[in-house]
Amino acid sequence: xxxxxxxxxxxxxxxxxxxxxxxxxxxxxxxxxxxxxxxxxxxxxxxxxxxxxxxxxxxxxxxxxxxxxxxxxxxxxxxxxxxxxxxxxxxxxxxxxxxxxxxxxxxxxxxxxxxxxxxxxxxxxxxxxxxxxxxxxxxxxxxxxx
Amino acid sequence: xxxxxxxxxxxxxxxxxxxxxxxxxxxxxxxxxxxxxxxxxxxxxxxxxxxxxxxxxxxxxxxxxxxxxxxxxxxxxxxxxxxxxxxxxxxxxxxxxxxxxxxxxxxxxxxxxxxxxxxxxxxxxxxxxxxxxxxx
Numbered sequence: 001x002x003x004x005x006x007x008x009x010x011x012x013x014x015x016x017x018x019x020x021x022x023x024x025x026x027x028x029x030x031x032x033x034x035x036x037x038x039x040x041x042x043x044x045x046x047x048x049x050x051x052x053x054x055x056x057x058x059x060x061x062x063x064x065x066x067x068x069x070x071x072x073x074x075x076x077x078x079x080x081x082x083x084x085x086x087x088x089x090x091x092x093x094x095x096x097x098x099x100x101x102x103x104x105x106x107x108x109x110x111x112x113x114x115x116x117x118x119x120x121x122x123x124x125x126x127x128x129x130x131x132x133x134x135x136x137x138x139x140x141x142x143x144x145x146x
Numbered sequence: 147x148x149x150x151x152x153x154x155x156x157x158x159x160x161x162x163x164x165x166x167x168x169x170x171x172x173x174x175x176x177x178x179x180x181x182x183x184x185x186x187x188x189x190x191x192x193x194x195x196x197x198x199x200x201x202x203x204x205x206x207x208x209x210x211x212x213x214x215x216x217x218x219x220x221x222x223x224x225x226x227x228x229x230x231x232x233x234x235x236x237x238x239x240x241x242x243x244x245x246x247x248x249x250x251x252x253x254x255x256x257x258x259x260x261x262x263x264x265x266x267x268x269x270x271x272x273x274x275x276x277x278x279x280x281x282x
Contacts, residue, residue: 004183005173008166009190015166016191020198022158027203029151031212031219034159036249041273053152058252060156065253067157068164078170078254080261081245091251091265093240095272098248100280101233102221105247106159108234109192114199115207115220122226123234128178130238135178138243 002139023111026057035107036061037098101127148214160253166191169253171245178242 112120176185
């Protein structure tokens with residue numbers, strides 16, 4: 001069942017501002033882009049100093065999200081939207097796609113656009129368009145089939 | 147000090163994802179459903195992040211070098227190549243199908259729901275697969 005969600009402009013903008021602040025702090029301190037796909041892949045595959053800062057950032061991410069969720073109940077009623085095979089397919093697509101395309105919503109969408117990177121602007125437009133089309137096909141062409 | 151700042155940056159990011167509602171796949175998928183039950187909240191997340199980061203980055207870069215490192219680590223490529231395009235399109239498909247992109251996928255694990263662990267592992271496998279076998 002597709003259900004509407006509440007439009008939350010203020011709290012969403014506040015969360016976005018925190019994400020922006022995080023990106024600025026990471027660039028100011030260690031000169032790194034706060035792109036989560038690159039951080040996750042690097043934490044898994046890099047070694048030494050290249051791995052360490054990424055692990056520290058991820059540790060912070062879990063602490064910050066966990067504390068916020070405990071206080072706000074933000075994760076209390078989230079659920080997966082699709083069956084496990086579709087979820088696995090989507091996970092592989094997100095992993096391969098962000099790695100091949102050198103970034104995701106944070107790396108391209110926030111950090112890249114903020115420094116006027118042409119590649120990031122193009123990538124952001126493309127993954128948004130691809131997401132719009134995918135959800136359109138899923139919900140309005142295929143219906144509830146998935 | 148350097149390590150504390152990195153953890154703090156991560157914590158701000160995690161708090162931002164959790165509080166913005168972006169760890170809720172339904173909210174993200176509804177943002178992508180322009181012709182259905184559209185929820186524009188995600189646009190406010192990105193908009194606010196850009197409003198903060200764009201001017202602040204300007205001053206950070208103007209300083210010439212980061213506080214605790216020798217240089218800024220920025221991508222040097224400028225061209226739009228096939229991999230960038232194909233990667234963004236594939237990512238968008240997975241994002242639309244699941245309502246999850248990398249950061250919210252990690253945060254969603256904290257809900258304790260096993261499906262989100264499965265998603266994160268599939269995502270990690272996709273990243274490793276691409277980097278190890280498809281990167282040339």
